[in-house]
Structures are given as C-alpha cells and as structure tokens.
Amino acid sequence: xxxxxxxxxxxxxxxxxGVAHARNILEGKVPGMRLAAIADRVQERLQGYGDDVKNxxxxxxxxxxxxxxxxxIATPHYSHTPLGIAALERGLHVMVEKxxxxxxxxxxxxxxxxxxxxxxxxxMFNQRGNPHYGKLRKMIQSRELGTIQRVNWIITxxxxxxxxxxxxxWRATWGGEGGxxxxxxxxxxxxxxxxxxxxxxxxTALCQFGRFHDIEVEDAVTALLEYxxxxxxxxxxxxxxxxxxxxxxxAADRGRVVIENGVFKFERTEMPVSEHSRTATHxxxxxxxxxxTIPMGEGSSGHVGxxxxxxxxxxxxxxxxxxxxxxxxxVELANAMLYSxxxxxxxxxxxxxxAYEAALKARSKA
Numbered sequence: 001x002x003x004x005x006x007x008x009x010x011x012x013x014x015x016x017x018g019v020a021h022a023r024n025i026l027e028g029k030v031p032g033m034r035l036a037a038i039a040d041r042v043q044e045r046l047q048g049y050g051d052d053v054k055n056x057x058x059x060x061x062x063x064x065x066x067x068x069x070x071x072x073i074a075t076p077h078y079s080h081t082p083l084g085i086a087a088l089e090r091g092l093h094v095m096v097e098k099x100x101x102x103x104x105x106x107x108x109x110x111x112x113x114x115x116x117x118x119x120x121x122x123x124m125f126n127q128r129g130n131p132h133y134g135k136l137r138k139m140i141q142s143r144e145l146g147t148i149q150r151v152n153w154i155i156t157x158x159x160x161x162x163x164x165x166x167x168x169x170w171r172a173t174w175g176g177e178g179g180x181x182x183x184x185x186x187x188x189x190x191x192x193x194x195x196x197x198x199x200x201x202x203x204t205a206l207c208q209f210g211r212f213h214d215i216e217v218e219d220a221v222t223a224l225l226e227y228x229x230x231x232x233x234x235x236x237x238x239x240x241x242x243x244x245x246x247x248x249x250x251a252a253d254r255g256r257v258v259i260e261n262g263v264f265k266f267e268r269t270e271m272p273v274s275e276h277s278r279t280a281t282h283x284x285x286x287x288x289x290x291x292x293t294i295p296m297g298e299g300s301s302g303h304v305g306x307x308x309x310x311x312x313x314x315x316x317x318x319x320x321x322x323x324x325x326x327x328x329x330x331v332e333l334a335n336a337m338l339y340s341x342x343x344x345x346x347x348x349x350x351x352x353x354x355a356y357e358a359a360l361k362a363r364s365k366a
Contacts, residue, residue, distance in 0.1 A: 008036035010068035013075035098187035100327035102178030104353035125322035146253030157244030172215035180217030182334035190330035205337035212240025
C-alpha cells in the first residue's frame with residue numbers, strides 16, 4: 001500500500017455503533033483518521049454528517065469509489081463475512097465489529113480472503129485495552145500466578161428489556177442474528193476468555209432459549225469448560241437478571257485474583273499452594289497469604305483506542321491490539337456452547353465448523 005498521512009475511513013452500517021464510531025472520528029478523537037464516507041441502505045441514516053462525508057446506499061459502490069482507504073463494518077452479523085471479503089478483495093484495510101462472523105465456517109471464509117498481508121485487518125475487541133485484563137494477562141504469561149486451576153466468570157450485567165429485542169426485526173433470531181447473548185453481548189467476554197486462558201478442549205453447556213424474553217435465541221447460558229492442562233472454567237451469562245454482576249475469579253497455584261466493580265484484588269500465597277500441600281505438617285492450616293489491591297493505569301480508551309491503533313497500524317505499522325484473525329476463537333466458543341445444547345452433549349474442540357453451520361441453518365429455517 002502507498003505511504004499516506006491520513007486514513008480515509010468509510011463506515012458501513014449507520015446504526016447505533018456506526019453512528020458512535022462516526023462521531024468519535026468527526027470529533028477528532030482518532031488522530032490520522034478522517035471520516036470520508038458512510039454507507040447504509042436506509043437513506044435517513046445518511047443525513048447530518050456534512051458535505052465532506054460522501055453518502056452511499058450500496059457498500060460495494062463505496063468500496064469501489066476511490067474515496068476510502070479502509071472500511072469499518074458495523075452491520076448486522078451475517079453481513080460481516082461477505083462485506084469483509086469484498087473489502088479485502090478490493091485491497092482495503094478492514095475493521096470489523098464483533099463478532100467477526102456468526103459461525104466458525106464463515107470466520108474461516110473471511111480469514112481465507114485475507115491474502116495480502118500488507119492489508120490491516122482488525123476486529124473491534126475494545127476490552128483488550130482494559131488495564132485490568134491487560135494486567136491479568138501479563139501475570140499469567142509471566143507465570144506470576146503459577147498454574148491456573150480454575151476460572152469462573154459470571155457476566156449477568158447485560159440486562160436487556162423486551163423493547164430492546166423488539167427494536168429490529170433481525171434481533172434475537174437465528175436467521176437475522178445467529179444467536180442471542182453469546183453472539184451479541186458476550187463476544188468481548190469470550191474474546192478475553194481465550195486471550196487470557198487459551199482455548200478449552202471440551203465444552204458442556206446449557207443454553208436457555210427465550211427464558212426471560214419472547215425470543216427464539218439464548219438469553220441465559222451456563223457452560224463448563226475443560227482445559228488441556230486439567231484446569232476448569234465456568235462461564236455464566238444472561239440478559240434477564242438485574243442488577244447483575246460482572247465477576248471474574250481466577251484460582252491459581254499462587255493465590256486468587258478477583259476482578260469486579262473496577263477493582264483488581266490479588267490474594268497472593270506465601271508459597272505455591274501445591275508446595276504447601278506437599279510439605280505442611282498440619283492437616284487443616286491454609287498457606288499464609290497477602291491481600292493486595294493492585295492499582296491500574298489508563299487503558300486504551302475503548303472503541304477509540306482500537307480505532308487509534310487501527311490508524312497507527314495502517315500509517316506506521318504499529319501492531320494491532322486485536323487482529324481479526326483472532327476473532328475466530330470467540331465465535332468458536334459461542335458456537336460450541338450452542339452446539340452442546342443443540343446436541344445435549346459435550347463438544348470437543350476444535351469445533352466441526354461444517355456440522356455447526358448445518359445445525360444453525362436448520363434452526364434458521366425452522
């Protein structure tokens with residue numbers, strides 16, 4: 001790609017997220033990036049962005065207009081794959097909203113279209129810039145926590161009303177959205193889960209469809225994860241609980257980490273728990289430990305941070321915080337949880353993408 005000083009961005013899909021991204025760019029929050037064009041099939045959504053922003057009713061027409069260097073795809077989920085492929089094939093840099101695709105097979109198709117590695121291909125996983133999760137990742141990778149024994153993540157602060165689900169015909173349907181809380185609200189959490197702890201080898205899940213709302217997709221999930229090294233995980237989420245909670249608890253050989261309500265607490269054992277168990281002469285005495293609240297620095301400013309990184313990657317070769325190719329992992333986790341419920345049995349990973357695609361299509365036609 002030719003050297004440039006400004007990235008001319010085109011946003012495809014001017015719904016809630018598309019509008020938010022457009023405003024951030026127009027307000028100058030993303031150095032080196034200019035909003036050059038927007039595309040949406042609904043004409044009313046194209047109004048109010050000024051004469052310098054070109055309007056298109058067709059995304060392909062925008063891609064071929066010569067007015068943009070990069071596109072941000074913020075459309076309903078199923079269209080992420082064909083639009084992403086079209087943009088990559090036309091040599092445009094691509095940022096795709098979460099999830100990068102509805103199912104693993106479409107992820108594979110999208111990623112296989114990324115043949116020119118000079119093209120920057122990113123995903124909007126803005127939670128990777130959260131300093132709490134960044135600190136935990138460093139502690140895991142540096143072995144400061146020792147061996148991970150157990151992971152529990154309860155995310156029930158995704159509460160949504162029936163009015164939310166009624167705000168669009170595509171919402172909360174197999175054919176329009178491809179899933180519920182796992183595909184819409186939880187891609188960030190599922191991305192962090194694999195980013196921090198890697199992929200499990202087996203998932204057993206109970207997804208409850210329309211438990212709290214009159215919808216056909218899942219709005220409550222409880223999943224058991226089994227990891228290759230023997231660690232276990234429990235992942236619980238819902239859009240029907242209030243006030244809800246977001247609590248990540250990690251038990252490890254050097255103590256326990258809890259991230260909740262913006263606080264990072266670390267109960268660090270004086271010695272590894274495994275060593276204490278082998279050498280202690282008392283039957284019930286627990287290892288001594290310190291309770292530490294770890295202060296956090298600033299993160300990468302959420303969505304704005306990801307866009308700044310995207311622009312810097314295009315202009316200066318800065319490494320991406322969230323490469324789109326890694327987006328397949330969160331999709332696979334969501335698919336596996338649903339497939340476990342569809343089949344009423346544990347699912348071994350890697351997931352059979354063709355089998356899941358067929359099962360999803362059958363549900364979409366039902």
